[in-house]
Amino acid sequence: MPSVKCLPPEKLSRRCDPKQLTFETTAELHHGPEIIGQARAVEAVQFGISIEHDGYNIYALGPTGTGKQFLVEHALQAQASRRSTPQDLCYVNNFDDATHPKRLSLQAGTGVTLKRDVEQLLEEISTALPAAFESDEYQARRNAIEEEFEQRSETRFAKIQQEAEARGFTMLKTPVGVMFAPIKDGQTMSSEALADLPEDEKQKLQADVEDLQKALQRALQELPRWQRKRRHQVRQLDHETTEAAIGHLLEELRLKYEALPEIVSFLEAVQQDFTEHGRDLLHAEEKAGNGAQSSAAGTLRTSLLLRRYGVNALVDHSESMGAPVVFEHNPTFHNLIGRIDHISQMGTLVTDFNLIRPGALHRANGGYLILEVRKVLQNAFAWEGLKRALKAKEIRIESLGQALSLTSTVSLEPEPAPLEVKVVLLGDRFIYYLLCALDPEFEELFKVAADFDDVIDRDPQNQQSFVQLIAALVNREELRPFDRSAVAKIIEQSSRLVGDAEKLTARTASIVDLLREADHWAGTNEHDVVNENDVARAIEAQVFRSDRVRQRLLDEVLRGSIYIDTDGDSIGQVNGLSVLKLGSFTFGRPNRISARVRIGKGDVIDIEREVDLGGPIHSKGVLILSSFLGAHYAPEQPLSLSASLVFEQSYGGIEGDSASAAELCALLSAIGETPLKQSLAITGSINQHGKIQPIGGVNEKIEGFFDLCKARGLTGEQGVLIPKPNVQHLMLRHDVVEAASQGEFHIYPVDTIEQCLELLSDLPAGKRDAEGNYPESSFNQRVDQRLRAMTATQLSWARAARQEDNDERQA
Amino acid sequence: MRGKPEIRRILVALDASPDSLAALEAAAKLARHLQAELVGLYVEDINVLRVAELPFARQVTFAGDVRPVKPGEVEAQFRAQADRAKSALARVANRSHLRWSFRVSRGQIAAELIAATPEMDLITIARLGGSPLVKRGLGRTARAVLAEATLPVLLLGRQLHLALPALVLFDDSNAAKTALALGFRLSAEKPDSLVVLLTATSPDEIQQLKKTVREHLAEAGGKEPRFRIVSPIDASNLSQACADEGAGVLILPSPSLLHGDTGLEALLVQLEVPVLIVR
Known part of the structure; x- marks a missing residue:
């Protein structure tokens, strides 16, 4: 009889007893931090x-x-x-090089104040400056400059004209300049008339023309100088007018910011640039705003000034x-x-x-x-x-x-x-x-x-913190209070989420989701306080929303399209368990693993690997079990079998070594021609010494097989073999625990491959004695004998072949 | 309206100078209002051609260089300038969808312009033109045209743009009636922009003039204009009226109440608006 006992129900899930919780609802609790661990x-x-x-x-x-x-x-x-x-960060125009704006780093709040002050200043300037340039004083001074220039040039040219007329010439405009024409009888002199003149008169005329031309030339050459001087005088006047108009306005700001040298130097730069270019800017504004209403023109003028003299308060820390x-x-x-x-x-x-x-x-x-x-x-x-x-x-x-x-x-x-x-x-x-x-x-x-970390230890202290976290999240999300049964259920679900009875999840996001959804169902059920059933309903609904694929797979097994036996015995066939993860939903499903053997060179063929459907870890598991086989049975003889292993009806990739124990059981059953129970499923990886190692997803795997057995009707014989170290991870569903407590379903913690074989075959595994033999009728003895027999058969084949070779040579 | 002017052809004296191009723009504006044709006239100054043949002929350019004149050079310059003038006329007229023609003649400038006037209804001319280096007052050509032509003369300058309001000096003469009719047509787009300047020695006379003006305008379907009394009529008062009203054009009947050419010249020195002299 198998030495391994099935686990008692209390080991199958670590419950959180609501009675241990010392509150009625979360409304009474002090809210802890929204983070744990x-x-x-x-x-x-x-x-x-x-x-x-x-x-x-x-x-x-x-x-x-x-x-x-x-x-x-x-x-x-x-x-x-x-x-x-x-500090506040501002950028202002660099008047020396506009492509490199200057930075002003100012005490918090000063940036925006400066920006407002400068805007106010520019608004005032936009009124004051045009007024200054339109003032009678400016116009009078400007006219005086223009008049002086006009007067000077006109006097100069009028003098030349008079001189020309006095000498009997008139000035004629040509397309490119001026010519002096001698007058005779009120008409310009023709070349014929000139030819009739005595030579000395001709020479005199020529000399007069040359004098007049030189005089005009000198006057014209002086013209640009006078114009330059006039422009300079006008510019000087503009500077003085601008200074007078804006100087006092800027001075007020300078005084306000005198303690801040950066701003003072900016204001000085503004004043200098304004003096240089203020008038030009107004002209530009006149052009741009041609036809605009006066109020609109004022706004346009201010915005033009802001583009040049404003303050760009990039970062404002005033508040x-x-x-x-x-x-x-x-x-x-x-x-x-x-x-x-x-x-x-x-x-x-x-x-x-x-x-x-x-x-x-x-x-x-x-x-x-x-x-x-x-x-x-x-x-x-x-x-x-x-x-x-x-x-x-x-x-x-x-x-x-x-x-x-x-x-x-x-x-x-x-x-x-x-x-x-x-x-x-x-x-x-x-x-x-x-x-x-x-x-x-x-x-x-x-x-x-x-x-x-994504998990924390499930100890009393952390559990208390976790309860306070729940209270804080309920409060933040403005949900109905949760009673202690609901909180206990959430704690259990937190362990379940991390697949470990001794841990809690640290992913508050998933807890928040569960709280919100439980609150929703409480609302649907018209509960003022969220209770355990609301939480359970939320969990079920979460699963139901996600388990379409799981249900389809289960349906196909029940309809007989996917072959999984849950009763009876078979040789070389065992129920393995795998886990599928689709999005955030993880579920387990049973897989039939089968093995076939024949005489061969001692290799175990992993069919999944041969067709590139097996991942490297899966292949590693198969190689380990080959090694176990060679070392465990008839170690003094060569292995003379050829075996093949396959995950039946598997059309996607297989990865992981959690089926290696199942594969070894199937292989040994095939070698020893010993049937295995199909009412049991097995999960666990194996090492070279036949020790069963823990795997992941144990809860989902057990539940996957349970769901199938339950759908077909629990016989009381069914169960799952799991690695012993995985017992601490068990957080099984309530219905699984219930079935176990009724003796309808069994979870066996196993340590070694021998325990697995005993449970699956009801035969003793058998221990090798001092001579290296296994006890009669033990599982191992059957395997050992079959392997020896295969070796003997192969030897006889080899001898016969050698004999045949010799005969041929002698013949 | 009695004395209704029929302005069908406007003669534009062109020499491609900035002043004459400004006159061209103003003429085009006027032609649009009056639906008239633009006739550009470029005169090759015979005096210049004659002087260019003299052995000691030199041109003093505006840049201050003295250059001898080569044979045929001045003719070529005239032709180039005429081409530029024609292009400018074509551009401006086509832009305003106006009928236009262009002709070139050779002779004394003023005489050629006056010779062309019998076929025309109005002439536009830059105030300055004859003397190249004098910047104020009235040029020789403009003065000659004013003295001899019998048709309305629009005097323009580089900085002067034809605009509204139109100020019309009204003294009940026939010329004044024509001036009023022109002012009315020019201000048709903005009926409030007609200002009638009156001069009289007594209130009764003023009332009489106003009545006449109203009758003339009513006949044409016009509204009540704005009246302004100018007394006495002289350059100073007229230019003050123009400044106060922000005048866009001043229309004067001729023989003007201004005393002779000197009075007109004094007005033009002070005035910075286009002036239309109506015969």
Whole structure:
């Protein structure tokens, strides 16, 4: 009789007794933090936040839903509130080189105040300046300059004209200049008339013309000088008028900001530029606003002035308390480091310092920036841009074209802003290890890894914390209170989710989902308090929504399309168990594993591997069982069999070694020609010594076989053999435990292959004695004898063949 | 309306200078209002051609160079300038969908212009033109045309754009009636932009003039204009009226109440608006 006893019902699932919970509903409970366990991650985050040195940015790694973002945000908010508010960042025009806008880093709140003050100033200037240029004083002085010039040139030319007339000439305009024509009888002299003149008169005429030409030439040559002088005088007048109109307005601002040298020097630059170009700007405005109403013209004038003299307050901390904590949900290259916009003007794209836009790094500068690493990596060049900024410790705004040297058009190159920020990346472990392996700069820049666990121990202390977490989540989600039976059910489900009776899940996201759905069903059932049944209903509904494939597979087995026996005996055939994961839903299903043997060279053929349907771990399991076979039976003889193993009716890939024990049982049954019970299923991997090793997904596997047996009717003989170490993982469904307690279904914890064989065949496995023989009628003896017989048969075949060869040679 | 002017052909004196091109623009605007044809006339100055043949002929260019004149050079320059003038006329006229023609003649400029006037109903001419280096007042050609032509003359300059309101000086003469009719037609688009300048020695006279104006305008379906008394009529008061009203064009009947050419010239020195002299 088999020595292994089936597990008692209490070992099949670790229940949480509601009576142990000392509250009626979660409404009574103190809300704990919305994160549980994670001591390692918490310490890492705290360390990363508090250390001041470069490169100590944080990568929070762990599965989704473990509360990374919550923990990081709360930790950063707490630290940020203790830190000082960083400076405002503004950009202003660089009047010496407009392509390199100047940066102003100002005390928090000053940026926006300065922007408003400058806007007010420009509004006043836009009224005061045109008024100054339209004033009678200006017009009078301007007219005086123009008059002087006109007077001077006219006097000069009139004098030449008079001189010409006095000498008998008139001035004629030609298409390119002026000619002096001698007059005779009121008419210009013809060449014939000239020819009739005496030689001395001709010479005199010629000399007069030359004199007049020289005089006119001198006057014309002086004209540009006079014009230059006039322009200079007008410009000087414009400067004086501008100074007088805006000087006192600027002086007020200068006094207000006299303690801030950066602003004072900006205001001085504004004044100087205004003096130089203010009049030109007004002219430009007149042209642009030609025909506009006067109020619209005023607005246009102010906006033109703002484009040149305004303040672009890029980052405003006027309402910030402490350091900023920024979560950038769309970390593109430009959303991180800022961008320079362009506007369409007369069919071309133009830009200036007003169109500089901040990135997340600007907003987070002096504080903290949280990013999801997957999104950073998905956005082209965002990762490179982020690293470059962190390494250079400055934010240099440039377009992708500039950054990659793809374009060489003149654009803005704003003065870079010094960067002091702590970046926290949120992501999964895979990307973390990938970055460590592939990006040499990564570990240099992200020295702190905050590793979030997805499970925590199910001890009393953690269970209490877990209850408080549930209370906090119920409160945050504004759900109905949960009674203690419901909480107990959720605790059980938390263990079930991680497939371990001694652990609880740390993925709060899945707990929140369950809480919300249980609350929904409570509402449907008109419960004021969520109870155990509501939670159970939510779990069932979750399963039902996802188990279409499982049900279809079960149906096909019941309809006889997929061959799985759940009673009777068969040689070389055993029920193995596999796990399928479809999305977030995992389920187990039984698979028939069969083995056939014949005389051969001692190889075990894994048919799955031969057709490339078996993964490397599965192949490893098969090779291990081959080794066990060779070492365990007739070790002094060569193995003279050829065996084949197959997962029947399996058309997809097989991976993992959890069926290796089942495969060995099928093989030994085939060799020993001993039937195995089909009412049992087996899972577990095997080592070379025949020891059964633990596997994953034990609960789903057992339930997969149970569901089939239950559908066909439980006989009381059915059950599953599981590796003994997996007992601690058992969190079986209530109906499985119930069937076990009724003696209708059995779970056998097994340690060795011998225990498996005994349970499956009802024969003793048999131990080798001192002579190396197995006891009579034991399972092992049958296997051993068959192997020896096969070897003998092969030897006789070999001898006969040799004899035949010799005979042929002698003949 | 009595004295209704029939302006079918407008003569534009063209020499491709900025002043004459400004006159062309204003003429085109006027032609659009009056649905008239533009006739461009370019005159090759016979005096210049004659002087160019003299052995000591030199041109002093506007840049201050003195250059001898080569045979045929001046003719070529005239031809090029005439081409430019024609192109400008074609461009401006086509843009406004106006009928146009262009002709070139050779002779004394003023005489050629005056010779062309019998076929025309109005002539536009730049104020300056004869003397190249004088920037104010009235040019020789303009002065000669004003003295001899019998048709309305529109005097224009580089900075002067024909616009509204139209100011009409009304003294009940026949020329004044024609001037009023022209002012009315020019301001047809904006009926409020007609200002009638009156001069009289007594209130009764003023009332009488206003009545006459109203009758004339009513006949044409016009509204009540704005009246303004200008007394006495001289350059200073007229230019003040133009400045106050923001005048776009001043229409004066001729023989003007201004005393002779000197009075007109004094007005033109002060005025910065186009002036239309009506006969």
